[in-house]
Amino acid sequence: MKKIIRSVLLLVLSLTVLLIPALAADWPQFLGDPGAQGVSDGHSAVSGADLMLRWEKNTGNTWDDVPGTPIVMGDFVYYYSSQYLRKLDLATGEEVKTARIYGEPVNQFFIDIAFGDGMIFVPCQVNNLDDGTGVNGCFFRVFDADTLEQLYVTESIATGQMQSPVMYHNGYFVTGTYGRNGVYACFTAKDEDTARGDEVKKAEWIVESDSKYGFSFNGAAFVGKHCYFGCGSTLYVVDYKTGDTRTFDIGEGYAIKSTITYSAETERLYVASNHPTDGASIFSYALTAAGMPDPTTALEWVSHTKGGGTQSTPVVHNGRLYIGGGGYTMGSAEPFHVIDAETMKEIYSVPILTKGSAGISTAYATDENGQMIYLYLVPYAPKDETVSQMWILTDRQGQTKPEYEIVDGIGRRQYCSQSVIVAKDGSLIWYNDAGRIYCYENAANMEPGIFRDTKNHWAKDQIALLAGEDILNGTGDGYFSPETKVTRSQFVQMLSKFSGEDCSAYTTDEFADVGSGDWYAPAVAWAVEHGITTGSGNGLFSPNAPITRQDMAVMLQRYVEKVAKEELPQENAILEFTDASSIAVYAKDAVAAMQTAGIINGISDGGSYRFAPEAQATRAQAASMIAGLYHVLYGQD
Structure with missing residues (x-):
């Protein structure tokens, strides 16, 4: 006997094509949805x-x-x-x-x-x-x-x-x-x-x-x-x-x-x-x-x-x-x-x-x-x-x-x-x-969230976590390019997506080098509005300049204080970096806070650690720091 109530599969077809739908998850007829x-x-x-x-x-x-x-x-x-x-x-x-x-x-x-x-x-x-x-x-x-x-x-x-x-x-x-x-x-x-x-x-x-x-x-x-x-x-x-x-x-x-x-x-x-x-x-x-x-x-x-x-x-x-x-x-x-x-x-x-x-x-x-x-x-x-x-x-x-x-x-x-x-x-x-x-x-x-060039990378898990949360994307062709330098605009884009806030309506005329039509403009405006960045000086943001490790630490600390409105725990003892004297005055507190919270550990240098504050951060390092903050704030690795 025929079933009176039939199982309906995962997709119910759209009743009209007058509105743009989400991309098709199934392929229910010729040429899909x-x-x-x-x-x-x-x-x-x-x-x-x-x-x-x-x-x-x-x-x-x-x-x-x-x-x-x-x-x-x-x-x-x-x-x-x-x-x-x-x-x-x-x-x-x-x-x-x-x-x-x-x-x-x-x-x-x-x-x-x-x-x-x-x-x-x-x-x-x-x-x-x-x-x-x-x-x-x-x-x-x-x-x-x-x-x-x-x-x-x-x-x-x-x-x-x-x-x-x-x-x-x-x-x-x-x-x-x-x-x-x-x-x-x-x-x-x-x-x-x-x-x-x-x-x-x-x-x-x-x-x-x-x-x-x-x-x-x-x-x-x-x-x-x-x-x-x-x-x-x-x-x-x-x-x-x-x-x-x-x-x-x-x-x-x-x-x-x-x-x-x-x-x-x-x-x-x-x-x-x-x-x-x-x-x-x-x-x-x-x-x-x-x-x-x-x-x-x-x-x-x-x-x-x-x-x-x-x-x-x-x-x-x-x-x-x-x-x-x-x-x-x-x-x-x-x-x-x-x-x-x-x-x-x-x-x-x-x-x-x-x-x-x-x-x-x-x-x-x-x-x-x-x-x-x-x-x-x-x-x-x-x-x-x-x-x-x-x-x-x-x-x-x-x-x-x-x-x-x-x-x-x-x-x-x-x-x-x-x-x-x-x-x-x-x-x-x-x-x-x-x-x-x-x-x-x-x-x-084969492995969700793992890119072709991160399968054996030290930051594989951190990258996979953020990719799975749509906080960051690959660079195309299935690659993540973990050792590519991160620009200032890319990092504020990551932070804005990390916040979960819709930034599309944010605008700013603070910087001469950020146009309203630039893809990163809403994220930069969001970061300005929340006090995460004041630019690179002289009325500029320098969106395409690589971000330094110390500037990442500063932006992360400001995010914690002004967006998450949380206090970072002190999980680790204070670590004296061998290059601590090279850390800019404006970044010292942020670097210390990130280190004692366990978000950053520095770079191993023999039996000691250095921070390399002026080093240009890589995509993998940015992912590692944001994933560390994710763990601290939300209790996930």
Whole structure:
């Protein structure tokens, strides 16, 4: 008997994309969370050296066995292959549950499943199970995501193949069919009869294609009450609850062959298509109050690639748009492009031929590294008869030329039309036509909070503590750079984050060398407001000057007195540093207080200790001192 109350997995999909959500922790449908499409904050591998195969599943050896596009929810991976919906443990690859989809092999391409409201939606080309439903083809089987028990099926909506991604939104799910007389259909997700699993749900609405080819790769975007999807040169705008349909023509000869994207960041709709004569095209539109594309706001990017075109879906992040081509079956010469999402001007291109859309990790993005992100792409065709590849791209604010690493020997040699999932644990998941689904993990993630260059460092534990509390970050590429000097601005930033206070509203005009737009300006203003710093003299703060060890001690003491409002304990006897005479008068009390509290111990020098007050502090030393204060104030190491 079917469960009446179904377990809901960790993520409930956002009800609207009108507000910018937190980055996706799961990947519930094609390109992940609709509100942060293609973007994850998983700590994925930043180089080929860190890519390590976690598991690989062989799903069969024929075209009928090629797996469908996987999704990731919570600790599980879901995908279709070899007549079954399969649920795998993300950490181990162990198959924990299966559900039968077909009674015998079916050659169905691009089985894009989706998750929503605790359910898995599986598009089915034919019905060759003796299930008593009377449904023939082009329908859905819907399963409980926890148990994989079938909840219901839908009516047949057409003939042909269900090649468009299944998209879930706010209690509804949609997809389109490919082939003559193709349609786009919408269903409510709610299980109307919880006592049976063979009920047949009717479509809420069906839209017929204006193109003889129907819908292929044409996923939908949801904005407010409207659902947007395309076919040929027609963009359909449908009230997803009522089915009220309007159309918008992007131009004669254009062909939309990918998913529509809406960016809450730019508040614009992006429609990728093939240009009538000149490669790939993307139109960008603002929307009217009625939800229609406003033609007066239209901006177009054209690739001008001879023989080009795209089946890829635009991914928009931090003001930049990323799009691939069509692989070797369409747009064979189309590279991967990086475009300004506001102006629709090309920034640069990358010479990879891929059908996939960008899978992006923002885990290592900081103000210091220009919000650098990592993008993962797999070429449509293997390099040669023996070598498969993954491309790891980096991009950041202001970058105008491609930066990438080509990693050979990733997966098995075969064609691949897929995008790479960046899971919440940093693993990368995709399939290719070798009949295999892959999960590669980040070898640098073996120990939480430990960076690639701190695994054996004396300050490893202190750095891990502060990184885990988001008091400090790495320097990019999985590195912490413990021996790099700390600047004055970086140290006050660490202290402001240590306080836990939101400093974003703080401003100051105290210093001529601190501008309101500088990334460290709020932290400096916070430090001035709380009496932690008065600058370096002559109306300057010297934000980029390395901070000395004695100045760190002074700032820490002022933090204790003026922010924490605590008294430091006297844990240790007073230690006479051999270079005590070199400590500035203004810093002597602070150094003594930090030493007797056990926050600093000095530098061993034979049988004695020195403090090195004028020495420029390293990132490791700064972390050690702040972690020591953390222990004193909060009783943690």
